[in-house]
Each structure stands twice: as structure tokens, then as C-alpha cells.
Amino acid sequence: MNPLLKSQKIGFLGAGNMAQAMIKGLIEGGFPAKNIFASNRSEGKLHKLAETFKINPVFSNDELVDTCDIIILAIKPQDLLQALEPVTRSFDEHKIVISVAAGIRMEKLERYVQGARLARVMPNTPSLIGRGVIGYLLNDDDDSGLDSTVEDLFQPLGRVIQVHDEDQFEALMVSCSSGTGFVFEMMMYWQDWIEEHGFSVEEARMMTIETFVGASLLAAQAREGVEDLQARVTSKKGVTAAGLQSMRELEIERALRISFEKAAMRNKEMAREIK
Numbered sequence: 001m002n003p004l005l006k007s008q009k010i011g012f013l014g015a016g017n018m019a020q021a022m023i024k025g026l027i028e029g030g031f032p033a034k035n036i037f038a039s040n041r042s043e044g045k046l047h048k049l050a051e052t053f054k055i056n057p058v059f060s061n062d063e064l065v066d067t068c069d070i071i072i073l074a075i076k077p078q079d080l081l082q083a084l085e086p087v088t089r090s091f092d093e094h095k096i097v098i099s100v101a102a103g104i105r106m107e108k109l110e111r112y113v114q115g116a117r118l119a120r121v122m123p124n125t126p127s128l129i130g131r132g133v134i135g136y137l138l139n140d141d142d143d144s145g146l147d148s149t150v151e152d153l154f155q156p157l158g159r160v161i162q163v164h165d166e167d168q169f170e171a172l173m174v175s176c177s178s179g180t181g182f183v184f185e186m187m188m189y190w191q192d193w194i195e196e197h198g199f200s201v202e203e204a205r206m207m208t209i210e211t212f213v214g215a216s217l218l219a220a221q222a223r224e225g226v227e228d229l230q231a232r233v234t235s236k237k238g239v240t241a242a243g244l245q246s247m248r249e250l251e252i253e254r255a256l257r258i259s260f261e262k263a264a265m266r267n268k269e270m271a272r273e274i275k
């Protein structure tokens with residue numbers, strides 16, 4: 001981690017799951033706990049967090065914004081704008097504000113966080129165990145230095161990737177965040193089918209998980225692409241080929257593409273609904 005970043009004060013506005021995962025990652029990555037601050041609606045959670053990680057609890061959002069150089073907005077989207085209203089005046093061009101809230105687009109954030117250097121970040125749920133895909137969008141693509149700050153901050157949660165417009169941001173969210181849910185949907189069918197063949201729930205669960213993990217790790221480590229790996233496990237007129245032919249006839253690809261598009265449409269709808 002950049003030594004300059006370690007001297008900055010980082011504040012979490014909202015101390016829930018995402019804030020806790022980030023705080024853990026930052027501290028494990030060598031960021032000093034004395035430079036981490038957090039505020040939260042309910043004080044009990046804040047006290048517990050401060051005790052666990054030896055960070056500084058702050059009892060007003062206003063004070064957090066005044067104290068910190070980098071402010072991470074880690075509140076649910078439906079609560080965020082209301083939380084920002086009273087602190088909007090406190091932002092200036094020396095502050096970096098990073099929002100992890102889904103559904104609140106950059107143009108809306110810019111209205112509430114005028115003057116600050118601004119990034120929108122989308123971590124997916126596997127970020128909570130350090131295996132996430134984390135996309136980020138800057139309000140100014142030419143803001144040199146902010147890209148590496150965001151990458152340093154989120155790297156403990158997984159693989160960080162810069163996107164360049166809201167369209168790409170949405171594609172990353174649908175494929176990696178909603179995508180995690182889509183993969184779980186398939187895993188449920190997998191496990192059900194195995195159970196129907198006499199295996200216990202635990203056995204079916206293990207067989208399903210290991211098949212997904214094994215295929216993913218093989219794909220991650222191989223030099224060739226997924227298509228070539230698939231060809232290697234598929235012999236002509238064999239068992240796998242028969243199953244794959246059926247998947248193609250049933251148009252699994254079409255079903256998935258429609259699901260991705262529906263999720264993207266809902267994302268746009270929800271962004272309009274957030275007042």
C-alpha cells in the first residue's frame with residue numbers, strides 16, 4: 001500500500017457488513033487502525049466495531065466528514081441521500097468521497113457531494129471473503145492518483161477493475177453482483193438433481209460446490225480459454241457432448257442473456273425510484 005495513503009484519515013459513513021469487510025482488509029493490509037474512523041446510525045454496532053478493530057468511533061456524520069480525508073459512503077441506497085443532505089455543505093475539493101451504494105448514479109452523487117473528488121464503487125458479495133470483483137467509476141477520468149487510491153483501498157476485497165461509464169458500471173454490476181445470485185440459482189438445480197439420486201444433502205452440497213470451484217480454478221490457472229477447456233472434457237458423441245447439445249437446444253444462452261437484460265432494466269428503474 002502506498003505509504004502516503006497510510007497517513008490519510010479514512011472515514012466510513014455507515015458501519016455495516018461492507019464497512020466491516022473493508023476495515024478488516026485495510027488493517028490486515030497494514031493500514032493503521034488509528035487513521036480509521038466510522039459513524040453509524042445505531043451506536044451499539046459502532047461501539048462493537050471500534051472495540052473489535054481498535055478504530056475511532058465518531059458519533060455524528062458531520063464530524064466524520066470534517067475529520068476525514070477519504071469518506072466511504074457505506075449506507076444502503078435508500079438511506080444514503082437522506083444521510084447526505086445534512087453533511088453536503090462539508091465537502092470540498094480536498095476530500096475524496098467513495099460511494100459503494102448500488103443504484104445511486106454519479107450525476108445524483110455529484111449533486112450531493114459538490115466539489116469533492118468522487119468515485120462510485122461496486123463490490124460484489126464475495127468481497128466479504130476477499131474474493132470479490134470490484135468495479136469503480138471516477139467522476140473525472142483524468143483525476144490522476146484517484147484511480148490508484150481506489151485500487152489500494154479495495155484490493156484487499158478482491159480484483160479491482162476500472163470502468164469508464166455508467167453503462168459499463170451496470171454491466172459489471174449485473175454480471176458480477178447479480179451474477180453471483182445467478183450462479184447460486186444454477187448451483188441449486190445442480191444440488192437438487194444430485195440429491196434425487198440418493199446422495200445426502202451434505203454430499204450433494206459438497207459435490208456441487210467442488211464442481212463449481214474446481215471448474216473456476218481450472219479456468220483461472222489454464223493458459224487456454226474456457227471454450228478450449230470445455231473441448232478437452234467433451235469427446236465426440238460422448239456423455240458430456242450429449243448433455244451440452246441438449247443445453248444448446250434448450251437455449252440456455254438465450255435464457256441467460258434475457259435474465260441479464262431484465263436485471264439491467266430493473267437497475268435503471270431502481271435508480272429512477274431513489275429520491
Ligand SMILES: NC(=O)c1ccc[n+]([C@@H]2O[C@H](COP(=O)([O-])OP(=O)(O)OC[C@H]3O[C@@H](n4cnc5c(N)ncnc54)[C@H](OP(=O)(O)O)[C@@H]3O)[C@@H](O)[C@H]2O)c1
Nearest residue numbers: 014016017018040041042074075076077083101102123125
Ligand atoms: N454487502 C454487500 O455484499 C454489498 C455489495 C455491494 C454493495 N454494497 C453496498 O454497500 C452499502 C452498505 O451495504 P451493507 O451490506 O454494508 O449494509 P448494512 O450492513 O445494512 O450497513 C449499512 C449501515 O448504514 C448505517 N446507516 C443507515 N443510515 C445511516 C445514517 N443516516 N448515518 C449513519 N449510518 C447509517 C446502518 O446503521 P444501523 O446499525 O442503524 O442499521 C448500517 O449499519 C449499500 O449501499 C450496498 O448497496 C454491499
